[in-house]
Amino acid sequence: MTDTAKPVVPEVLDLSGDAAALTGSRCTACGAVYYPRAAGCRNPECGSGALEPEPIVGYGVLHSFTVQRYQPPSLFGMDPWSPYAIALVDMPQGVRVMGIVAGRHMQDLQIGMRLSLASQVIAQDGEQPVATHMFVPADDRS
Amino acid sequence: MRPVYVLGVGAHPWGKWPETSQTALALHAMDQAFKTSDLGWRNLQGLVAASSRFEGGMGWGLHANEVVQAASEHGLACVNVGGACAAGAVAFHTAHMMIASGQYDTVAALGAEKMPKGFIARPPGAPDDPSDGDYLRWTTMGATNPAYWAMEAQRRLHDFGGSPDAYAAAAALMRANGARNRYARFQKEVTPDEVQASAMVSDPLHLFEICAVSDGAAAVILGTEEQARRAGGPMIKIASSAVATGQFGDPAARIPAVASTPREGVPHTSEVVGAAWRAWDLAGIGPEDIDLIELADNTAWHVLAWPEMLGFHPPGESDRRLAEGAFAIDGALPVNPSGGFLSFGEATTAQALMQICELNWQLKGEAGPRQVPDPKVAMSAVLGLGANGASVVLQR
Numbered sequence A: 001m002t003d004t005a006k007p008v009v010p011e012v013l014d015l016s017g018d019a020a021a022l023t024g025s026r027c028t029a030c031g032a033v034y035y036p037r038a039a040g041c042r043n044p045e046c047g048s049g050a051l052e053p054e055p056i057v058g059y060g061v062l063h064s065f066t067v068q069r070y071q072p073p074s075l076f077g078m079d080p081w082s083p084y085a086i087a088l089v090d091m092p093q094g095v096r097v098m099g100i101v102a103g104r105h106m107q108d109l110q111i112g113m114r115l116s117l118a119s120q121v122i123a124q125d126g127e128q129p130v131a132t133h134m135f136v137p138a139d140d141r142s
Numbered sequence B: 001m002r003p004v005y006v007l008g009v010g011a012h013p014w015g016k017w018p019e020t021s022q023t024a025l026a027l028h029a030m031d032q033a034f035k036t037s038d039l040g041w042r043n044l045q046g047l048v049a050a051s052s053r054f055e056g057g058m059g060w061g062l063h064a065n066e067v068v069q070a071a072s073e074h075g076l077a078c079v080n081v082g083g084a085c086a087a088g089a090v091a092f093h094t095a096h097m098m099i100a101s102g103q104y105d106t107v108a109a110l111g112a113e114k115m116p117k118g119f120i121a122r123p124p125g126a127p128d129d130p131s132d133g134d135y136l137r138w139t140t141m142g143a144t145n146p147a148y149w150a151m152e153a154q155r156r157l158h159d160f161g162g163s164p165d166a167y168a169a170a171a172a173l174m175r176a177n178g179a180r181n182r183y184a185r186f187q188k189e190v191t192p193d194e195v196q197a198s199a200m201v202s203d204p205l206h207l208f209e210i211c212a213v214s215d216g217a218a219a220v221i222l223g224t225e226e227q228a229r230r231a232g233g234p235m236i237k238i239a240s241s242a243v244a245t246g247q248f249g250d251p252a253a254r255i256p257a258v259a260s261t262p263r264e265g266v267p268h269t270s271e272v273v274g275a276a277w278r279a280w281d282l283a284g285i286g287p288e289d290i291d292l293i294e295l296a297d298n299t300a301w302h303v304l305a306w307p308e309m310l311g312f313h314p315p316g317e318s319d320r321r322l323a324e325g326a327f328a329i330d331g332a333l334p335v336n337p338s339g340g341f342l343s344f345g346e347a348t349t350a351q352a353l354m355q356i357c358e359l360n361w362q363l364k365g366e367a368g369p370r371q372v373p374d375p376k377v378a379m380s381a382v383l384g385l386g387a388n389g390a391s392v393v394l395q396r
Helices: A103-108 B023-036 B064-071 B084-100 B133-139 B145-161 B167-177 B192-197 B225-231 B270-281 B300-308 B318-324 B339-345 B347-363
Strands: A021-027 A051-056 A059-068 A082-091 A097-101 A114-125 A128-137 B004-017 B048-051 B078-083 B107-113 B201-204 B214-224 B236-245 B292-295 B376-383 B388-395
Touching: A021 B004, A059 A097, A059 B064, A059 B145, A059 B201, A082 A103, A082 A114, A082 B145, A097 A103, A097 A114, A097 B388, A103 A128, A128 B133, A128 B192, B004 B023, B004 B084, B004 B225, B004 B347, B023 B214, B048 B064, B048 B347, B064 B078, B064 B107, B078 B084, B078 B167, B084 B107, B084 B214, B084 B376, B084 B388, B107 B347, B133 B318, B145 B201, B167 B300, B167 B318, B167 B339, B214 B347, B236 B270, B236 B339, B236 B347, B270 B300, B270 B376, B270 B388, B292 B300, B292 B347, B300 B318, B300 B339, B339 B347, B347 B376, B347 B388
Parallel strands: A097 A128, B048 B078, B048 B107, B292 B376
Antiparallel strands: A021 A051, A059 A082, A059 A114, A082 A097, A114 A128, B004 B214, B004 B236, B107 B214, B236 B388, B376 B388
C-alpha cells in the first residue's frame, strides 16, 4: 500500500526499502543514536563530532503510550482524523522513538509488548498517498 | 556575592482577559508589587522581563523595554530573557545576580502572558525544519503537550502498580487549594469523582488533570539587606536561585523531542532536578529543610512524580503520601498551596514568578485561608520547553 506513498517529511522517513526506516544518525565514537539526525554528538563524555547515518528499523519494546482523543493543531495532516494512540518504543538501535500506533491496535496496547516499525498512509496529496511512520504489534503481518 | 531580599511582590489574577493588553497585565502586577514595597518606578535600577515562551524569541513575548516605555523612561537597565515556561525563574535568577554582584540595588523580575486558546501550538513563523523536533512531532504524529505528559503518567501506573484514582485525588487537592486563592483562575473545588468524570484528553489524563492556558502577570522586586531592613516586617531572603538545562541520557519524554537516548543513572527531568539540587547546595540545605514547595504541575502526574524525582521520598511513595494528607496545606510537605498550575492554568512566562509570589506570601504569613503553618524555608521548581529548569529557595 505504501509502495507509492511519499513520507510526510521526506528527510526523516525512508520508504524505499522492504521495511520503513527512520533516518537516524550514530556517533562513530560513543555509539549514541539520534533521531532526527543530529548536528553533532551531544554526549558530554564523548566529544567526538563524527556521526554516520543509522537507519532505525525493526522491532522495539513499548515503553509507554497514550490515546490522543482531541484533534491537534492543523499542522498534522491526517485526513480523515480520528483518535489514535501515540507510543514511546525502545528500538534495538538504542534510541527511544515516539510514533503513532496503527489505529486498529489502539485498545490492545500493553507496556513491554513488541512493536514493529512500519508506515501508514494518513492523507492524500492529490493522487499521491502521504505516509508517516507507525508502529504495529510484532506478530501482526497485515 | 552579597545577600538579596524580596522587597515586594504583585500579580494580576489569572484568567481569560481578552480586553486587557499584555502590557496592562504587566503594569498591574508591577503596581501591586510597588504597593507592597513602598517603592515606585523611579526606584528601579533594572527590570528583567520573562520575555519568551520559546527559544529564539518567537511567540507571545513580553519586553521589559515596552513596559518601561509605558511607565517610566528613567534610563534603567532592561534585560529580556527566554526560557519558555521557566522564563520567570530565569528572570528572577538574573535580577538576583544583578543585585548580588553589587552593581544594582533594586531590580524587578516581571512576567506577563496572554495565551492563545487550546493546545499550545508551534510558535508562529517557525520554519519547516526536518531536524526540529517541534516540527516533527506535529507533522509526523500530531503529538500535543498532554500526550507527552500522559505517556509519563501511563508509565508511572505500570512502574508502581498505582491507580489512576491518585491522579484524580492530586487534581482535587490542587483545586481545593486554588479555591482559597483569589489569584487562581479556577475558584471552585472539584471532587475526585468530578475529575474522573471530566473529558478524557490523553489517556490516562482527564481534562481536570491537565493545566489549562490562562492570561496572567506576576512581578517580584528584589533589593539589598539594608532596604529590606528599612522596610520592616519579616525579611525574606533569597537563600538561592539556580538555573539548569537537561543532561544527556535523561529518560523523560521531553517536549517537543520525538526520540531520546535514555541512560542509566541520569535523573528524570534532569533540568529541574539539576536546578533544585544546585539550589539546595547553594543554600546549604536539603529536602528535609523545605517547609513547602511550589512545583510546575502541568498535570496531576507532576504532583506525584516531582517530589519523588527531587528526592523528598523514594519513587512510588507519593500516592500513599497524598492519600495520607502529606501534600496538603497542613501536611508534612505542602505541595502547591497556591493551587498550582491546575488551578491557575498556565500563563507560561509569568508562572514561575507567581510561584515565587506564593513563596513570599507564605513565608510572610500573608496567605490567608491557604496559609501553611509557620514556614521558614520555601522552594519553587519549574520546567520550561527546551530543557530549561529553574529553582528558587526563599527563607524567612
